[in-house]
Amino acid sequence: MTREVVRRAAIDLGSNSFQLLIQEKDAVRTQTVERMRQKVQLAHGFESGLISDAAIERGLDCIARFAQRLLAIDRENIYIAGTYVLRNAENASAFVNRAEQLLGCTVHIISGEDEARLIYFGAVNRMLPGAGGKLVVDIGGGSTELAFGRSNKAERLQSLDVGCVDLMDRFYKPGHDGATAFRQATNRATEFFSSVDVALINVAGVEVVGTSGTMESIQNVLAANGWGSTEISSSGLEKLALSLLDKRWVTGGSIPGLEPERVDIFPAGVAILCALFKQLKIKSLHCLDASLLDGLLTSEGRDFTFNKHNDATAVQNENGIQARSISGLMQRYAVDEQQVGRVSRAVSHLLAGVSGLWGIDNDESKYLLTWVAELHEIGIQIAARNYHRHGAYIIQHSEIPGLSRRMKSELALLVRNHRRGFKTVAFSAYSEVDGNRLKRLSVLIRIAVIIERSRCDKESPVLEVVATKDGIRLIFQADWLDSHALSRDELTQEKAQLSKVGISLEF
DSSP, rough: OOOEEEEEEEEOSSSEEEEEEEEEEEEEEEEEEEEEEEEEEEEGGGGGSSSOHHHHHHHHHHHHHHHHHTTTSSSGGEEEEOHHHHHHHHHHHHHHHHHHHHHHHHHHHOHHHHHHHHHHHHTTSSSOOOSSSSEEEOOOOSSSEEEEEEEEEEEEEESSSHHHHHHHHHOOOTTTHHHHHHHHHHHHHHHHHHSGGGGGGOTTOOOOEEEHHHHHHHHHHHTTTTTTTTSSHHHHHHHHHHHHHSSSSSSTSSTOOGGGGTTTTHHHHHHHHHHHHHHHHHOOEESSSSHHHHEEETTHHHHHHHHOOOSGGGGGOOOOOHHHHHHHHHHTTTTTTHHHOOOOOOHHHHHHHHHHTTTOOSHHHHHHHHHHHHTTTTTGOSSTTOOOOOOOHHHSOOOOOOOHHHHHHHHHHHTTTSSSSSOHHHTTTSSHHHHHHHHHHHHHHHHHHHHHHTOGGGOOOEEEEETTTEEEEEEOOEEEETTTTHHHHHHHHHHHHTTTTOEEEEE
């Protein structure tokens, strides 16, 4: 009898390392068949908010190696997540676009909260079931994630922008004094952890679990030096910290129990964990061989992060974090849901007519247009005048679980640009490919809003949409434009606006 096997893969584009996990699943079991990890240090030199050219090339070299290993796996079974650096870098698209070309897959930039959630999913799926509280801690290259929950449910999530590569760059410069650098790094980490959710601070009676390479390295060093073989305790960590302060080890030298490639970032990782133990009053934690990768390949992680469904209505799934976040904003700012429905239907119809020729026939574009239609009027609650600007500001500065920094930026841009002048300068911040995609999505939401100006279901037009390479043609039912003077005049103005950016509008 032939064994039916499904192969799945996950890639974590982390700030320190890129990691690949491949699993095979059949009717009986799930088997890990390969784990690959490469030190890339995408966060090295990131103080300016830009990924360095050297870091981009290191990352792409790694991606090319991963791509060969993934050739035999169906693209729809590959899940890729970018974390701290990619969600914060101004030039993230310079890396992401080339990585997607090499892999033939979409790179999803996830929020800090989503990162914490995925790490939690990965950890609890490797733990014995139980109703007790669990705190999962992950120290990465650019950020530190905390997730608290019971059973498989993550109840509180927090991501803090402090990581071991960042602290290494900041304090462990050539010629540094090791003891001084360690104190400075610990103080810096303590400043970040002062903002930890108060509900996470007292962990008495809670099982504390550490994941990530940093935790594993610290555990191995403690064991090699006789300071704790099964857990990281506060006393063992204190001994390790004192050894660094006494300059028993120096960066670049050999540390018993530590892999050579982690020597440079190790003291910074210890500094972060010391600050975390103190702030959260942790007595001990045990390390778990789990990671964001494991979370990506759980059913909860895949559904929560990627909303993998078969049609454009996936974003409406009540179990999706993005849908819940958008719905929450709609309720908070009391949007007109009937008008949202009209504009949503119109923009979906327009997209269906042009998506193939315009190269925007992908789920991400469908989701983004749906969100724009749902949120384009949230700024009215601040003031009707210039409400599109108010709406963009709300989106840009709100915490929207499930939306990465890049997704929020694109959403805010489209809301800002859905009426009045076509702000071409705003699109210049993106790569040519992303800029053209966003311009075309902007055209569709602008037209949808114009043709639904009556705000009345019975006045919505019966419309045929014809795409051209550089434009769009709208064929209305007889006499509709003559009886809807406002929409006719605004479409005439829109035609002049779009011609300035090389897009033709005919009607």
